[in-house]
Amino acid sequence: MKDYYVIIDCDPGIDDAMAIMNAVNSENIEVKLISTVSGNLTIEETMKNALKLTEIFKVDIPVSEGAREPIKRQPVYAGLAQGTKGMGGYTFKTPKTKPFILKSPDAIHFFLNENPAKNTTILCMGPMTNIANLLKKYPEAKDLISRIVFMGGSKDEDGSTVPYREFNVAYDPEAMQIVFDSHIPLVMVPMELGHIAYFTPEEQQKIKRANSVGEIFYKMFTKYNDYHVGKLGAAVHDSCSALFLSNPEIFRTEQAFLKIDYYKKDNTEYGYIKCDFGAKEPNATVCVDVEIEKFKKIIYGNLFNYN
Numbered sequence: 001m002k003d004y005y006v007i008i009d010c011d012p013g014i015d016d017a018m019a020i021m022n023a024v025n026s027e028n029i030e031v032k033l034i035s036t037v038s039g040n041l042t043i044e045e046t047m048k049n050a051l052k053l054t055e056i057f058k059v060d061i062p063v064s065e066g067a068r069e070p071i072k073r074q075p076v077y078a079g080l081a082q083g084t085k086g087m088g089g090y091t092f093k094t095p096k097t098k099p100f101i102l103k104s105p106d107a108i109h110f111f112l113n114e115n116p117a118k119n120t121t122i123l124c125m126g127p128m129t130n131i132a133n134l135l136k137k138y139p140e141a142k143d144l145i146s147r148i149v150f151m152g153g154s155k156d157e158d159g160s161t162v163p164y165r166e167f168n169v170a171y172d173p174e175a176m177q178i179v180f181d182s183h184i185p186l187v188m189v190p191m192e193l194g195h196i197a198y199f200t201p202e203e204q205q206k207i208k209r210a211n212s213v214g215e216i217f218y219k220m221f222t223k224y225n226d227y228h229v230g231k232l233g234a235a236v237h238d239s240c241s242a243l244f245l246s247n248p249e250i251f252r253t254e255q256a257f258l259k260i261d262y263y264k265k266d267n268t269e270y271g272y273i274k275c276d277f278g279a280k281e282p283n284a285t286v287c288v289d290v291e292i293e294k295f296k297k298i299i300y301g302n303l304f305n306y307n
């Protein structure tokens, strides 16, 4: 029984790749579209990676091309952390799979209307640009979305080792503001979850030994220098948002009021999500912890589907 009719919006991206593998192997998730956005890399690279991932994961899911830059500011790519092509040390030839005929946000709008129950969940694992463009072009789309589960933002206001607090929000804070203004129910899966959800070098060896898909992830991880956890291993931030959909029971959540705020550093303005966990009128659910052993066991289980 598929509980969720899901549209994924992402910028693959190594942790996006691991998250997509989990989502498409989850019993209670039906992924209807993989929409791509620029973020970790250019839209050309994130599209190519997403098309290739559907071939690796042996799924026939449409992949649509989305926004090539933020709605207002200039793009600043996070490619360094994800390798020059966004797949770390894994290289591949141009995928054979063709993009979906529609581009996002039209592709997202098409599948929102395809869902007879009009209760689609959007799993957003990159900048919110496509969702903002959807809401600008089709304001009524907000009534077709039951909730947006997004990897983005940070629960605490310090601890970031790079100028921005969290990449997805910093890349396009104006898009995040448009999503807040829509009042669509939100679940935020912040960067701190990736400080818990990371694979150590020993665990990466276990992934490598699993099968050919595990070997591909191992190659991706070989060049995945995640700023948040340093040399400790590969932080799989996006998988936290995907597993919140498939296995919400392993997460602890709190209610908070979220809003976009800005600060200046070295003459550059950065946007981030300010969280008020004591707010009388919260506007979002925030994941604050995860049972990491169960988290990893679920991922290994999904990976072993390819044995």
Ligand code: RIB
Residues within 6 Å of the ligand: 011, 013, 014, 015, 016, 039, 040, 078, 125, 126, 127, 151, 166, 167, 168, 191, 237, 238
């Ligand atoms: O801050 C982590 C987020 O930025 C993840 O979605 C990762 O893929 C990068 O896009």
Ligand code: CA
Residues within 6 Å of the ligand: 010, 011, 012, 013, 015, 016, 040, 125, 126, 238
């Ligand atoms: Ca991502």
